[in-house]
Amino acid sequence: MNGSIADVCIVGVGAVGGILAKQLTSAGLKVVAFERGPALKTAEYAQRDSISYIARPDQLEGVRHEPRIFRTSTTQPGNLRYGTSPFNVLGGSMLLWTGQASRFMPGDFKVYSNEVASGLADRAGVDLRGYDVVDWPIGYDDLEPYYERFEWEFGVAGVAGMNPFAGPRRKPYPLPPLKMTARMQLFGEAAKRLGYHPFIGPAAVTSEPYRPPAPYDTRIPERPACVYCGHCNHYGCHVNAKASTLHTAIPVALQTGNLELRTNCKVANITTDDGGMATGVKYFDPNGVLQEQRARVVILSAFVFEHVRLLLLSKGNGKRFKKGLANSSGLVGKCFFGHGDMRVYGLFDNFIINGFIGSGAAAMRIDDFNGNNFDHTGLGFIRGGTVGCSGDGAPVSRMDIVPPDVRSWGKEYKEYFMRYYTRTFDIHMAPETLPRRDNCVDLDPRRRDRWGLPLPRVTFAFHANEKRMHLFLADIGERIFREAGASKVWTELPRPSPTRQCGGTRMGTDPNHSVVNGYCQSHDVPNLFIVGSSVFPTMSGYPATATISALAYRTAEYIERQRDWFH
Numbered sequence: 230m231n232g233s234i235a236d237v238c239i240v241g242v243g244a245v246g247g248i249l250a251k252q253l254t255s256a257g258l259k260v261v262a263f264e265r266g267p268a269l270k271t272a273e274y275a276q277r278d279s280i281s282y283i284a285r286p287d288q289l290e291g292v293r294h295e296p297r298i299f300r301t302s303t304t305q306p307g308n309l310r311y312g313t314s315p316f317n318v319l320g321g322s323m324l325l326w327t328g329q330a331s332r333f334m335p336g337d338f339k340v341y342s343n344e345v346a347s348g349l350a351d352r353a354g355v356d357l358r359g360y361d362v363v364d365w366p367i368g369y370d371d372l373e374p375y376y377e378r379f380e381w382e383f384g385v386a387g388v389a390g391m392n393p394f395a396g397p398r399r400k401p402y403p404l405p406p407l408k409m410t411a412r413m414q415l416f417g418e419a420a421k422r423l424g425y426h427p428f429i430g431p432a433a434v435t436s437e438p439y440r441p442p443a444p445y446d447t448r449i450p451e452r453p454a455c456v457y458c459g460h461c462n463h464y465g466c467h468v469n470a471k472a473s474t475l476h477t478a479i480p481v482a483l484q485t486g487n488l489e490l491r492t493n494c495k496v497a498n499i500t501t502d503d504g505g506m507a508t509g510v511k512y513f514d515p516n517g518v519l520q521e522q523r524a525r526v527v528i529l530s531a532f533v534f535e536h537v538r539l540l541l542l543s544k545g546n547g548k549r550f551k552k553g554l555a556n557s558s559g560l561v562g563k564c565f566f567g568h569g570d571m572r573v574y575g576l577f578d579n580f581i582i583n584g585f586i587g588s589g590a591a592a593m594r595i596d597d598f599n600g601n602n603f604d605h606t607g608l609g610f611i612r613g614g615t616v617g618c619s620g621d622g623a624p625v626s627r628m629d630i631v632p633p634d635v636r637s638w639g640k641e642y643k644e645y646f647m648r649y650y651t652r653t654f655d656i657h658m659a660p661e662t663l664p665r666r667d668n669c670v671d672l673d674p675r676r677r678d679r680w681g682l683p684l685p686r687v688t689f690a691f692h693a694n695e696k697r698m699h700l701f702l703a704d705i706g707e708r709i710f711r712e713a714g715a716s717k718v719w720t721e722l723p724r725p726s727p728t729r730q731c732g733g734t735r736m737g738t739d740p741n742h743s744v745v746n747g748y749c750q751s752h753d754v755p756n757l758f759i760v761g762s763s764v765f766p767t768m769s770g771y772p773a774t775a776t777i778s779a780l781a782y783r784t785a786e787y788i789e790r791q792r793d794w795f796h
């Protein structure tokens with residue numbers, strides 16, 4: 230399609246880009262999709278090499294050339310950071326994800342109304358100066374049918390109705406839950422004794438061989454059942470039991486004959502015309518030569534950091550976009566946030582747990598301290614996080630679970646390790662972060678990537694609301710461990726940088742206070758769409774993938790309806 234005009238140009242073919250490609254090509258649109266990484270074969274992405282995949286991701290080809298700068302304040306120059314979100318291959322980070330596939334709760338979409346306007350924040354005694362809390366322009370009910378589509382096309386295993394805090398659903402999960410592990414049992418029983426409401430976390434991992442039935446997309450190939458190998462989180466699944474677009478949506482999109490996939494092609498900027506419409510993209514081809522592809526619609530599905538970078542790099546020539554494309558609000562890059570990932574660890578003298586074993590997404594959780602599910606009066610913070618245990622630790626990564634009073638080397642470490650390697654597990658908390666404009670992504674003024682483009686620069690710090698929430702949730706985790714009979718318990722508070730990143734191109738109804746509308750469509754450039762967690766106005770205690778997938782299905786449907794764009 231080089232030289233001609235594509236109906237749609239997709240930038241980034243990971244979780245979101247894969248779904249968009251399937252839906253749009255199936256609707257008969259001609260799509261050119263750019264992916265800056267290669268299309269890996271199973272043997273290449275499923276290596277169980279813990280050094281590269283977990284300890285030193287900068288060794289990975291898909292990470293090495295795409296660092297970002299991280300700093301905690303504007304006075305610092307910042308340091309290089311290498312991460313696997315995004316993982317630059319066809320299929321994106323969804324190849325490496327753990328597979329935890331929860332929907333957001335209905336209240337997650339209405340944080341301003343429920344927690345600020347209602348007076349709850351005042352009762353909690355929280356000072357929200359500096360925070361910029363808003364409602365989403367859409368709610369749980371708008372996404373419910375698309376959550377369902379995601380669950381049935383990607384094969385989610387779980388128990389509907391087990392979590393009393395979950396939103397209503399029309400259909401159960403398509404698959405029964407994954408097998409229980411010892412840690413799930415210990416956690417669940419202790420949480421129940423404390424009066425909490427443990428539930429089995431939904432997992433996009435096939436507990437049985439699975440192919441979507443009608444009315445869902447029956448063209449998606451069958452996947453075998455999980456073999457509980459323990460190498461989930463950070464690795465590609467060698468049997469494709471863990472859902473990824475590489476083995477579901479992308480093959481179907483290719484089958485339509487309407488998809489031209491250009492791998493090893495990095496998009497450098499979005500082009501526009503004098504009328505302010507997007508006209509296509511400029512990209513580096515596999516030989517590093519700058520090329521152009523024209524399109525009627527451009528969709529960014531390249532994850533948070535790249536969305537901000539591409540918009541800021543696409544200033545255009547005239548006055549119109551001098552702050553960057555789609556940035557009349559000045560909000561591109563602002564209100565960046567993520568989870569303050571934290572863990573409480575427990576040692577057990579009376580149980581063998583084998584914490585390294587099982588599927589990464591085989592999880593037991595409670596939502597009693599998530600979102601707005603508990604009384605915040607006097608706590609000094611609003612919102613919360615999920616608390617639970619899952620198998621997100623492969624064998625080697627569990628070697629550094631060492632209590633603070635034990636040396637992590639020499640004889641003492643060896644003795645500890647011999648006794649306790651099989652007798653530990655961790656309770657994982659995913660506390661939310663509220664949005665603030667001073668937590669942001671912009672372009673580094675000096676450092677560039679191998680294509681000569683400025684690196685994305687993150688400026689981020691946790692503030693009072695989060696810090697109080699972290700301590701509160703740590704206490705809950707420790708309480709559950711003590712109830713479960715742990716002989717030693719210790720907490721690892723969050724590192725300075727957030728995980729499961731969101732924000733930077735906020736969704737909203739007011740063009741002065743948001744970048745895209747409820748269909749992920751730019752307020753300023755109507756034929757430009759930005760899809761992914763970058764559009765989240767606020768977050769949830771859950772990770773993002775089920776929600777961004779639902780947004781991708783919904784956005785694709787909206788684009789398909791604009792038939793007059795494609796004559």
Ligand SMILES: Cc1cc2nc3c(=O)[nH]c(=O)nc-3n(C[C@H](O)[C@H](O)[C@H](O)COP(=O)(O)OP(=O)(O)OC[C@H]3O[C@@H](n4cnc5c(N)ncnc54)[C@H](O)[C@@H]3O)c2cc1C
Binds near residue numbers: 463494532535760
């Ligand atoms: C180890 C790990 C565990 C995780 N576990 C979970 C979990 O349990 N549950 C959950 O919900 N989420 C989890 N996640 C997060 C999940 O992977 C992401 O939410 C999801 O993949 C994001 O989808 P995306 O399409 O927005 O981005 P990605 O899937 O990362 O895809 C973005 C794609 O865009 C491409 N791209 C970027 N820039 C360009 C450019 N300029 N030109 C061309 N292509 C470009 C990238 O190469 C990439 O392929 C995990 C992530 C990791 C790394």
Ligand code: SF4
Binds near residue numbers: 456
């Ligand atoms: S535990 Fe299951 S889903 Fe995870 S990598 Fe192994 S086979 Fe795949």
